[in-house]
Amino acid sequence: MAEAALSYDDNGHNGSPAYVFVHGWTCDRSFFKPQYDHFGAHARAIALDLRGHGKSPLAADGDYSIAAFAGDVAALIEQLDIAPAIVVGHSLGGVITCALAATRPDLVAAAVMVDPAPFVWPEAIRPILEDIFNSVNSSDGPAARARLVDAIFMPTDDQQRKAEIAAAMQAAPQEVAGPSIASLLHFDGPAALAAVRCPIASIGSDGPVNDTQEMKRLNPNILIGQTLGAGHFNQLEVPDQMNAMIERFVRISHKP
Numbered sequence: 502m503a504e505a506a507l508s509y510d511d512n513g514h515n516g517s518p519a520y521v522f523v524h525g526w527t528c529d530r531s532f533f534k535p536q537y538d539h540f541g542a543h544a545r546a547i548a549l550d551l552r553g554h555g556k557s558p559l560a561a562d563g564d565y566s567i568a569a570f571a572g573d574v575a576a577l578i579e580q581l582d583i584a585p586a587i588v589v590g591h592s593l594g595g596v597i598t599c600a601l602a603a604t605r606p607d608l609v610a611a612a613v614m615v616d617p618a619p620f621v622w623p624e625a626i627r628p629i630l631e632d633i634f635n636s637v638n639s640s641d642g643p644a645a646r647a648r649l650v651d652a653i654f655m656p657t658d659d660q661q662r663k664a665e666i667a668a669a670m671q672a673a674p675q676e677v678a679g680p681s682i683a684s685l686l687h688f689d690g691p692a693a694l695a696a697v698r699c700p701i702a703s704i705g706s707d708g709p710v711n712d713t714q715e716m717k718r719l720n721p722n723i724l725i726g727q728t729l730g731a732g733h734f735n736q737l738e739v740p741d742q743m744n745a746m747i748e749r750f751v752r753i754s755h756k757p
Contacts, residue, residue, distance in 0.1 A: 505552035505553075505557065505558065505560050505561070505569075505573050506557075506558065507549045507550060507551070507552065507557045507573055507574075507577055508530075508549070508550045508555060508556035508557045509530065509547055509548060509549035509550065509577065510530055510537065510546075510547065510548045510549075511545070511546070511547045511581065512537075512541040512545065512546045512547075513545070514541060514543070514544055514545045514546065515545065516543050516544035516545055517544065517545065518544065518545075518583075518585065518586055518587050518610050519544060519545035519546070519547060519581075519583035519586045519587070520536075520537075520540045520541070520544055520545065520546045520547070520586065520587050520588075520589060521547045521549070521574065521577075521578060521583070521586045521587070521588045521589070522536055522537055522546070522547065522548040522549070522589050522590075522594075523549065523551070523574060523588065523589065523590035523591070523594035523595075523597055523598055524548075524549075524550070524551065524554070524555075524590075524591055524592075524594050525590075525591040525592025525593045525594045525595070525618070526592055526593040526618065526670075526678070526681055526682055527554065527646070527669075527670040527671075527672075527673035527677070527678050527681075528554065528555075528591070528592075528594075528666075528669065528670060528673075529550050529554050529555030529556070529669065530548035530549055530550050530555055531548075531555075531669075532591060532666075532734070532736070532737065533548050533589070533591065533736060534548070535736065535737065535740035535743075535744070536589065536736060536740065536743065536744060536747070539740070539744045540744070540747075545583060547577070547581065547583070547586075549574065549577060551570055551573065551594070551597075551681075552565065552569065552570065552573055552677075553565060553673075553674065553676075553677035553681070554673060554677065559674070559676070559677065563676075563680075565677060565680040565681040565684060566680075566684045566687070566688075567596055567597055567600050567684050567685070567687075567688040568600065568604075568688075570593075570597045570600075570681075571597050571600040571601040571604065571605075574588070574597065574601055575601060575604075575605045575608055578608045579608070584607060584608040584609075585607065585608055585609055585610035585699075586608065586609065586610060587609075587610055587611045587612075587613070587751060588601060588602065588608075588609050588611075588612050588613070589612075589613040589615065589747065590612075590613070590614055590615065590617070591615040591616065591617075591734075591736055592615070592616060592617065592618045592733065593618045593681065593682070593685070594615075595613075595614030595615055595616065595617030595618065595703070596614070596617055596618050596620045596685065596688065596690065598612045598613070598614055599612065599614060599617070599620070599690070599693050599694055599697060599701070600688070600693050602697045602699055602701060603692075603693040603694070603696040603697050604693075604696075606697075606698055606699055609699050610699060610700075610754075610755075611699055611700040611701070611702075611750070611751060611754045611755070612697065612699060612700070612701040612702070613701075613702050613703075613704065613747055613750060614701070614702070614703040614704070615704050615735065615736050615743065616704065616705050616706045616709060616733050616734075616735055617703060617705075617711060618682075618685055618710070619685060619710045619711060620685060620688060620690025620691075620693075620694075620711065621690045621691055621694060621711045621712055621715050621716050621719065622710065622711060622712055622715075623712055623715075627686075630685075630686065631686060633645075633649060634682050634683045634685065634686055635683070637649060637678060637679055637682050637683070638679035638680065638682070638683050639679075642675050642678065642679055643671070643675065646670070646671060646678055647667070647671060650666070650667050650670050650671070651667065653732060653733035653734075654732045654733065654734075655706075655707060655708070655731065655732035657730060657731075657732075658731065658732045658734070658738055659738065662734075662737060662738070666734060666737070691715070691719050694716060694719045694720050694723070695719045695720055697720055697723075700722070700724075700750070700754035701720065701722070701723050701724070702723065702724040702725070702726065702746075702747075702750045703716060703723060703724075703725050703726070704726045704727065704728060704735070704743065704746050704747070705725070705726070705727045705728070705735075706727070706728060706731055706732050706733050706734075706735045707727070707728070707729065707730065707731060707732060707735075708732065708733075709727065713725050724750060726746050728742045728743060728746070729742065
């Protein structure tokens with residue numbers, strides 16, 4: 502597994518600890534702009550593009566697994582010498598954040614999963630997820646992607662923002678979109694969550710897909726919250742709610 506050089510924004514602030522923002526499937530660093538700006542006002546903030554996403558190059562080895570994504574984020578944190586950092590990941594980025602916290606605890610002071618993609622679910626729904634992921638990875642991939650993206654919004658979500666998000670996600674290369682979402686099927690989410698020892702939180706939308714009771718069973722220390730009135734992209738729809746919840750989590754996680 503070869504590490505990929507990632508494109509990223511870094512505000513260069515001296516505040517500590519640093520915040521690292523990891524976007525979701527077929528998205529880019531701009532999907533965390535409200536949080537990058539907010540937390541960057543008083544701390545170092547880094548927003549990155551995952552391999553094959555945004556301005557980051559395609560993976561030379563074609564590897565878009567959770568482990569590969571997490572390895573790239575780890576390498577960037579080490580390169581910037583900002584460990585341990587507060588890592589905040591949305592959707593697929595939330596799963597990557599969990600994987601990073603589990604495998605490289607020296608790099609993560611606290612982990613926040615923002616409406617994480619499916620990785621701890623009842624086994625009964627696995628066939629449904631397999632059908633969805635396989636369709637995205639098929640010759641019908643672009644159409645399947647469009648249907649999946651449309652399904653993760655709520656009727657109350659801002660329609661112009663929805664159109665902009667959908668267009669941005671559809672622009673990601675199919676050679677990245679298919680394997681990266683299929684990687685969720687091959688990732689042992691329960692084992693990763695159980696292995697996390699740093700403070701960790703999951704902030705769901707109005708329709709979280711993971712089994713919250715199972716998440717709590719696997720890691721009794723996890724804090725689980727939920728924003729109100731927003732769908733999957735709650736960090737963009739209700740940034741004030743999201744920022745306040747992250748701030749509260751960081752505050753109580755770093756009590757002396």
